Amino acid sequence: MAALVCGYFIEIGWARRYNLMTRRMDLLGVESKKMTTRRLSTGIPGLDQVTMGGLIPRHAYVLVGNPGTGKTILSLQWLLEGVKCGEKGIFISMVEEPKMLKKNAESLGWDLAPIEITDFSVAAVGDMDEFEEYHVFPSSEVENAPVWKKICEIVEKKKPQRLVIDSITQLRQFSTDEYQFRRHIFVLIRFLTQAGCTAVFSCEPLFMEEDTSISSAVDGIIYLEKEISRERLIDIRNIHIQKFRGSDFLPGAHPMRITSRGVEIFPHIIEKNREVQHAGEQIRSQIPELDNLLGGGIESGTTTIISGPSGTGKSTLALQFLMQAALAEKRAILYSFEETTESILFRSRSVGMEVMPLLEKGLLEIRYVNPLELYPDEFLQAIRLSIGKESYNVAAFDSLNGYHMTMEEFGSTVAHLQNVITYLKAQGTTVFMINETERITGDLRMTEAGISFLADNIILLRYIEQMGRIGRVMGCVKKR
Structure with a gap:
């Protein structure tokens, strides 16, 4: 039956081809269903949030990225999620041999046995006499090249809900020219849609630029990018959606990592200001002269910058506020970008501050953060987990200079920091930020990063x- 369908694919004119394909699929009993709001979970942390719930069934998507950006890993992860949901998945490889795919997947702890892998790589296709030196054949014979036909046969026979073709860049060689390739792609996508199959293709950016018909044919375009940071310290990976037919999506570039568990994405979400009613409580330092200077203390839910040159006691003062908040049964957390937990504990003991009992009770937590290991959105996601799920009332960041020097590899640190503060304010969290100024004496400067507008108190x-x-x-x- 698939041979009949593919006969239409390669033997008759383009206009009739498209119409007869639809008619033929109706004869096969495949109904043309309206798009529903049901989504297919991607199984990739963060991507369902970016796509507002996952991929839309019976749509075709293309992953665009240079070699090494994670297209194959993301595709396999999506197919494995389908297996968990009871959906059949097929991976058609135009590049890697199945044994290499399985070997690479094993390094991630994945078993690809439930996924059917079809080998259309050069080694496999080279065994078919029809493909050897095909340019010497008349065009009428080349149009009958079996790869396009074979894809139809596989889909018709196996009836997968999820299909990956990696990559359409290589699939191009099985059409005689660009015009024929465009016709084949349009009909293939139509065929997959009518067959109830959700398809993910992969290709390289240059191919997308050279052949814009792909952009028109597919329902979604997802770019995966990898670049060296401005100071050439680290690799920066991100994913962004250019097109997502039938649904809204989160705009912008979303940081991503390839970990031992596969692809993880950290959605870039612009936090919105929300009015939060405070009970009028104050957090006191229990240093009488300072509390009098502050009108009794620091109001709950506000943001305070403690600024000054090195050695003036900024970190110690912030820790004093956190300790007193913890003693008042409020949960507090310190994010340190410079000192390790052991160093902070040693320093606090040397000035008579007993921090350990509060740590043991879970009222205070000290978390050392190496900013070079985290994207700004990844750090904000960690904050959301701490503040939202673990219910911390007070948070401190030591210091903004350490945050700025490393996070600037990822863009504007002021914009990222504002996003963090906006989120914390919406949660009613009291925030302390330590800022170091370079000048010991001379002109009075609040900060040197232009962030004083973020603070309620300085x-x-x-x-x-x-x-x-x-x-x-x-x-x-x-x-204020």
């Missing part, structure tokens, strides 16, 4: 020289 610590001695002073220069 506490400034400075050195002064008096009678040949260096001293420290503290002042509150802003309090």
Whole structure:
């Protein structure tokens, strides 16, 4: 039966080809169904959120990316998720041999046995006499090349719900020219849709630029990108959607990683301001002179910058506020970008601050963060888990300089930081941010990164020289 269907595919004119294909599928008992709101979960952390629920059934998508961007891994991950959902999946490989695919999948702990892998790689196709030096054949014979026909036969016989063709860049060689390739692609996608199959193709960016018909034929275009950071320190991977027919999606570039578990995506979500009613509580330092200076303490739900040069006691002061909040039965967390937990504990003991009992009770947590290991959106996702699920009331970041020096590899740190603060404010979280200024004396500067607008309160610590001695002073220069 599939041979009859594919006969229409390669033997008759394009206009009649398209119409007869539809008619033929009706004869085969395949109904043309209206698009529903049901989605196919991708099984890829973060991607369902970016696509607003997953891929739409019976649509065709193309993954666009250079070699090494994760197209094959993402495709296999999507097929394995279908297996979990009781859906049959087929992977048609135009590049790698099945044994190599399985070997690479094993390194991720994946068993590809439930997925049927069809080998259309050069080694496999080279065994078919029809494909050897096909340019010497008349065009009428080349049009009968069996690869396009074989794809139809596989789909008709196996009836998969999910299909991957990796890649259509290689599939191009089985059409005599660009015009014929475009016709074949349009009819193939129509055939897959009528067969109730959701398809994912992969291709390279240059191929998409050279043949724009792919963009028109598919329902969705997903780009995977990999580049070297501005300071050439790390690789930056991201995924973004250019087209997603029939649904909205999260715009922008979303950071992604290829981990030992496969692809993980960290959606870039712009947080929205929300008015939060506060009970009028204050967090006190329990240092009488400082609390009087602050009008009793720091109001809950506000953001405070503690700014000053190195050695003025900024980190110690922030830890003092966190400890007092924890002693008042509020849960507090410190994100440290410079000091390890052991270093903070040692320093706190040296000034008589007993932090360990609060850590043991779970009222205070110290979390060391190496910013070079995290994307800004990945860090914000970790904050969401801490604040949203573990119910922390107070959070501190030490320091903004450490955050800025490393996170700037990923773009504007001010924009990312504003997104973090907006989220925390919406949760009613009290925030302390430590900022280090470079100048020990001289002109008065709140911060050197232009972030003072984010703060409700600013506490400034400075050195002064008096009678040949260096001293420290503290002042509150802003309090809403």
